[in-house]
Amino acid sequence: MIINKILNVDDYYYDVFMAISEALTGFSVNELQATGLAETYYTHILGKIETATFIEFLNTSKTILENSYSQDQLKNSINAEIIANPSTQDIANSVITLWYLGTWEGAYVNDLSYKEGLVWNVMNAHPPGAKQPGYKSWAVKPVNSNS
Incomplete structure (x- = not known):
């Protein structure tokens, strides 16, 4: 059990x-958890969609998590039972977008959700206008720089 x-x-x-x-x-x-937004996102979703719909998604997720004993099995089960199912696919996509971009249905949850979006970690960047890279960071070549 995971x-x-x-x-x-x-x-x-x-x-x-x-x-x-x-x-x-x-x-x-x-x-x-380090984003500081886990509980905020959870309660935000509860306020935006019907509780029964969210609980259905979470019950399906619980079953998958409990019955998956490897990462490959987990991935395959998520694809088959959540992503391929129209009733849970939209919620899964919205949850992914929420964590990566900090938005729910195109609107930021709060100011912190923009700053802590996972997309910035993936890009090895910082959110413009929100978190600065640090003093003299302009002197360091960017990651994967071709120059």
């Missing part, structure tokens, strides 16, 4: 949300 208790949050579905977010984004639960 689900673990996270911090001191008592809501069982929150744990499932974090575990499936890890599987969908490729970032560890610790990295997702």
